[in-house]
Amino acid sequence: MKQRSIPFCRATIDKEEISEVVETLRSGWLTTGPKCERFEKKFADIIGCKTAIALSSCTAALHLALIASGVGEGDEVITSPYTFASTAEVINYVGAIPVFSDVTLDYNIDVIEIQKKISPKTRAIIPVHFGGLPCDMDEIMKLASTYNLSIIEDAAHAFPAEYKDKMIGNIGDFTCFSFYATKNITTAEGGMITTNKIESENIIRALSLHGIDKDIWKREIDGSYSYYDIIAAGYKYNLSDISASIGIHQLEKLNYFMERRRSIVERYNAAFSEISDIILPPVGDKDKKHAWHLYVIRLLEPEKRDDVIVRLRERGISTSVHFFPLHMNRYYREKYRYTDNTFPIARDLYRSSISIPLYPLLTDDDVDYIIEKVIESVLI
Numbered sequence: 065m066k067q068r069s070i071p072f073c074r075a076t077i078d079k080e081e082i083s084e085v086v087e088t089l090r091s092g093w094l095t096t097g098p099k100c101e102r103f104e105k106k107f108a109d110i111i112g113c114k115t116a117i118a119l120s121s122c123t124a125a126l127h128l129a130l131i132a133s134g135v136g137e138g139d140e141v142i143t144s145p146y147t148f149a150s151t152a153e154v155i156n157y158v159g160a161i162p163v164f165s166d167v168t169l170d171y172n173i174d175v176i177e178i179q180k181k182i183s184p185k186t187r188a189i190i191p192v193h194f195g196g197l198p199c200d201m202d203e204i205m206k207l208a209s210t211y212n213l214s215i216i217e218d219a220a221h222a223f224p225a226e227y228k229d230k231m232i233g234n235i236g237d238f239t240c241f242s243f244y245a246t247k248n249i250t251t252a253e254g255g256m257i258t259t260n261k262i263e264s265e266n267i268i269r270a271l272s273l274h275g276i277d278k279d280i281w282k283r284e285i286d287g288s289y290s291y292y293d294i295i296a297a298g299y300k301y302n303l304s305d306i307s308a309s310i311g312i313h314q315l316e317k318l319n320y321f322m323e324r325r326r327s328i329v330e331r332y333n334a335a336f337s338e339i340s341d342i343i344l345p346p347v348g349d350k351d352k353k354h355a356w357h358l359y360v361i362r363l364l365e366p367e368k369r370d371d372v373i374v375r376l377r378e379r380g381i382s383t384s385v386h387f388f389p390l391h392m393n394r395y396y397r398e399k400y401r402y403t404d405n406t407f408p409i410a411r412d413l414y415r416s417s418i419s420i421p422l423y424p425l426l427t428d429d430d431v432d433y434i435i436e437k438v439i440e441s442v443l444i
């Protein structure tokens with residue numbers, strides 16, 4: 065068989081995205097404007113939330129959600145160590161302290177551990193829906209109401225996901241999505257905040273564009289472009305209409321993307337469930353509908369993990385590891401005196417996990433090849 069080359073990820077970009085981008089380039093309006101507005105409306109319709117605000121990244125969304133929640137200097141924010149850098153760095157941005165709480169074997173934050181970490185300084189919790197599997201939101205929302213905490217969801221992996229018949233994006237105070245190139249839908253770079261707290265919309269919009277109370281495009285159509293007022297020291301977090309042009313058409317394909325992801329997952333599950341050395345990814349109970357952003361297998365023998373990654377690479381299959389837990393990274397280790405063992409579940413999950421390719425552009429033939437080579441590489 066010919067040597068293949070299967071990247072870990074590849075975005076589906078078709079003629080619709082390309083012609084919308086070209087149309088935007090020709091329109092003369094490149095930055096935040098009508099395309100962003102269309103993208104936001106479509107996104108809010110899908111989620112069923114009151115408002116969606118397009119931003120330059122999920123990191124920007126998390127940052128502004130913390131500010132809109134009133135989190136500041138010296139406050140504590142509880143989050144998962146099993147996440148990407150963004151989730152905790154934004155807590156540092158606002159001068160607050162990230163307090164990690166270990167996960168359970170489904171890679172999501174352990175609600176019992178959260179409760180132990182709540183102090184008089186705790187202001188918010190950032191649950192991360194790892195891989196697209198929703199966290200235990202009822203229990204988390206209950207803690208929020210008991211202790212008067214804001215809930216900011218990191219839903220970078222969780223579009224579209226559901227919890228008890230509600231779309232993720234409708235549950236916490238603010239939900240933050242990512243449209244980075246590898247995510248379930250992409251705008252190259254981009255993010256979104258959804259919220260039903262309509263009173264927070266203006267401040268988030270203002271903060272996303274230098275603290276100015278109205279965006280440039282609206283001033284243009286009002287004919288009153290010379291008026292603006294800076295109401296806060298803001299940021300430069302707006303999304304361009306070029307990016308939004310891509311996003312509009314990604315949303316049109318959402319059902320197809322999800323069908324394709326689910327069908328690949330079913331084939332992986334069927335094949336790997338036969339192999340006792342491979343532990344399948346958690347799927348959650350009937351209350352949770354998975355977004356299947358990642359397909360993460362675990363090895364019964366973690367000491368083989370790095371060799372399996374190398375063998376797959378030799379067979380032309382790129383993989384990844386999600387994630388190197390934050391508490392095991394130098395900055396957090398040194399600043400907060402964590403050791404690898406501080407969060408043992410996160411440590412063990414990390415040591416045994418491999419993320420294998422999962423995206424709509426994989427052909428059935430690719431999937432068969434990946435299944436064959438994964439099994440071969442594990443059983444050698």
Ligand SMILES: *Cc1c(COP(=O)(O)O)cnc(C)c1O
Nearest residue numbers: 121122123148150220242243244
């Ligand atoms: C990708 C990712 C982010 C950051 O998304 P950006 O849009 O690149 O800022 C945040 N959290 C998690 C869990 C992610 O995987």
